[in-house]
Amino acid sequence: MISNRIREIPFSGIREFFELVQKSKDVVSLGVGEPDFPTPEPLKDAGIRAIENDYTSYTSNYGILELRERIARKLKLKNGIERDPEREILITTGVSEALDLAVRAIVNPGDDVLIPEPAYVSYKPDVWFAHGNPVPVPTTEENKFRVQSEDIKERITKKTKAIIISSPNNPTGAVLRRKDLEEIADLVIDKNLIVISDEIYEELIYDGERHYSIGSLNGMEDLTITLNGFSKAYAFTGWRLGYAAGNSEIIEAMMKIHQYTMLCAPSIAQYAALDAFDLREDVSDMVRSYDLRRKLLVRGLNSLPNISCIMPKGAFYAFPNIRESGMNSEEFARALFKEVGVAVIPGNTFGASGEGYVRCSYSVSRETISEALGRMERFMMSI
Amino acid sequence: MSKKDIDNEILKLLENDARISLSEMSTMLDIDEEEIKNRIDRLKKTGIIRKFGTSINWKKAGEHRVLSVIQVKVVPQQRAGFSKICKEISKDSRVKDLFVATGEYDLILLVEATDIDEISKFVTEKLAPKREVVGTYTHIVLEEYKRDGVISFDDGVGRLKISI
Numbered sequence: 001m002i003s004n005r006i007r008e009i010p011f012s013g014i015r016e017f018f019e020l021v022q023k024s025k026d027v028v029s030l031g032v033g034e035p036d037f038p039t040p041e042p043l044k045d046a047g048i049r050a051i052e053n054d055y056t057s058y059t060s061n062y063g064i065l066e067l068r069e070r071i072a073r074k075l076k077l078k079n080g081i082e083r084d085p086e087r088e089i090l091i092t093t094g095v096s097e098a099l100d101l102a103v104r105a106i107v108n109p110g111d112d113v114l115i116p117e118p119a120y121v122s123y124k125p126d127v128w129f130a131h132g133n134p135v136p137v138p139t140t141e142e143n144k145f146r147v148q149s150e151d152i153k154e155r156i157t158k159k160t161k162a163i164i165i166s167s168p169n170n171p172t173g174a175v176l177r178r179k180d181l182e183e184i185a186d187l188v189i190d191k192n193l194i195v196i197s198d199e200i201y202e203e204l205i206y207d208g209e210r211h212y213s214i215g216s217l218n219g220m221e222d223l224t225i226t227l228n229g230f231s232k233a234y235a236f237t238g239w240r241l242g243y244a245a246g247n248s249e250i251i252e253a254m255m256k257i258h259q260y261t262m263l264c265a266p267s268i269a270q271y272a273a274l275d276a277f278d279l280r281e282d283v284s285d286m287v288r289s290y291d292l293r294r295k296l297l298v299r300g301l302n303s304l305p306n307i308s309c310i311m312p313k314g315a316f317y318a319f320p321n322i323r324e325s326g327m328n329s330e331e332f333a334r335a336l337f338k339e340v341g342v343a344v345i346p347g348n349t350f351g352a353s354g355e356g357y358v359r360c361s362y363s364v365s366r367e368t369i370s371e372a373l374g375r376m377e378r379f380m381m382s383i
Numbered sequence: 384m385s386k387k388d389i390d391n392e393i394l395k396l397l398e399n400d401a402r403i404s405l406s407e408m409s410t411m412l413d414i415d416e417e418e419i420k421n422r423i424d425r426l427k428k429t430g431i432i433r434k435f436g437t438s439i440n441w442k443k444a445g446e447h448r449v450l451s452v453i454q455v456k457v458v459p460q461q462r463a464g465f466s467k468i469c470k471e472i473s474k475d476s477r478v479k480d481l482f483v484a485t486g487e488y489d490l491i492l493l494v495e496a497t498d499i500d501e502i503s504k505f506v507t508e509k510l511a512p513k514r515e516v517v518g519t520y521t522h523i524v525l526e527e528y529k530r531d532g533v534i535s536f537d538d539g540v541g542r543l544k545i546s547i
Contacts (some may be wrong), residue, residue: 292411
């Protein structure tokens with residue numbers, strides 16, 4: 001009944017383990033991948049007003065122009081990217097959709113797409129959906145999980161079409177520096193590749209690090225598809241709203257797929273997000289709150305026997321090394337849940353180079369972090 | 384960070400949970416425990432921290448208390464204005480909050496008592512006899528949905544325990 005292609009694509013993560021956790025009543029979960037704040041009140045109110053005013057019909061395939069204009073302004077001011085709101089910005093149903101569209105718009109069957117790993121789980125399947133070959137580029141703890149340009153270079157062949165980067169990174173929290181991006185850009189320009197840059201965690205950055213958009217670098221304007229959205233900075237996950245920005249040829253191609261598969265992003269979410277970029281204070285309060293919990297979790301993890309964890313610079317994940325436990329990451333996650341009821345995500349969920357690590361989210365309350373650390377200490381002492 | 388900013392960071396953490404440990408605060412704020420302790424002592428001494436208390440759902444604990452919102456109309460007194468009567472009323476242990484506000488009534492009180500009779504006594508014996516008081520309007524609280532910034536109900540809405 002099911003097509004061979006789809007049958008061959010695995011589910012994300014260990015399905016039966018995740019379902020067990022999902023159903024568990026008293027689990028202390030560090031497995032969450034979304035903000036633990038509610039959507040800011042002004043955006044909720046704007047959503048309600050959108051419904052009341054009957055802004056509930058289809059919108060332009062590209063998304064409402066007013067929102068595209070605001071996104072264009074934001075991209076210019078914050079990211080140094082200049083895009084025409086009329087033809088170079090596409091509003092999508094979350095970054096997830098934008099990513100799928102970007103890959104399908106540019107990948108021919110048999111093309112290689114480089115993916116620095118550990119990486120978000122949908123990059124690889126999106127390439128498969130497009131009949132391309134995902135080529136992992138492992139990153140290492142020694143390099144703070146920042147992808148090294150020589151590792152990319154080594155894997156570039158005639159078949160290489162694109163590279164998908166994400167900074168700040170889920171699951172490692174790594175933030176690429178300007179120099180990293182410049183090195184990648186040199187390769188991309190030299191080999192005439194395309195970069196798909198997933199910047200959904202851009203606002204969540206700490207320790208004075210800065211977010212740079214590779215699309216703003218010289219010569220990268222037409223070789224970059226910049227993806228971003230509202231989910232992480234504005235606690236907007238369930239509204240499903242993202243966007244893509246790139247040259248008009250690529251954006252038009254993406255719009256073609258979007259037109260047939262999604263038609264348009266949810267109208268209510270689009271209207272609700274119009275004033276999102278004005279909420280500077282809400283965002284900085286959230287970032288500060290994550291920052292405090294980040295220190296609590298990472299320093300706590302480092303005080304546990306046989307666990308070490310580098311300080312992540314962005315997103316809301318810590319990616320501790322658990323090799324000294326003698327278990328692989330899946331065994332570790334299962335045992336930790338079974339023995340002390342703490343849920344974490346095995347690192348290999350995000351690619352082979354995540355083996356030996358687990359992802360712990362600090363988008364949870366301080367009490368949850370403290371409770372989890374206490375339980376993890378008991379667990380580490382017992383093994 | 385300026386001195387005041389650090390104090391406010393400490394206050395925000397304590398406002399959310401007065402039981403947060405010094406070591407947790409020290410880890411989160413990058414300040415040593417001794418300094419945090421000194422700052423908290425000073426904040427307490429200067430009255431910026433009013434008290435360390437606990438927000439309790441007494442109904443769940445099986446103890447019934449009656450909460451009322453009482454509006455009071457007052458004739459301001461020469462020289463003292465509202466302050467004399469406000470101070471007097473504040474001393475009553477049943478008065479949990481007292482505000483001077485705009486509107487038809489001048490004072491708004493939150494009064495907690497063991498039963499309605501006690502509220503009645505408070506109004507008739509404490510408030511009404513006062514010379515300055517020219518009117519009261521008592522609201523008995525029927526149900527509580529949010530108190531001290533905490534919702535008192537479980538709406539069953541939650542995030543997924545696992546999401547990637």
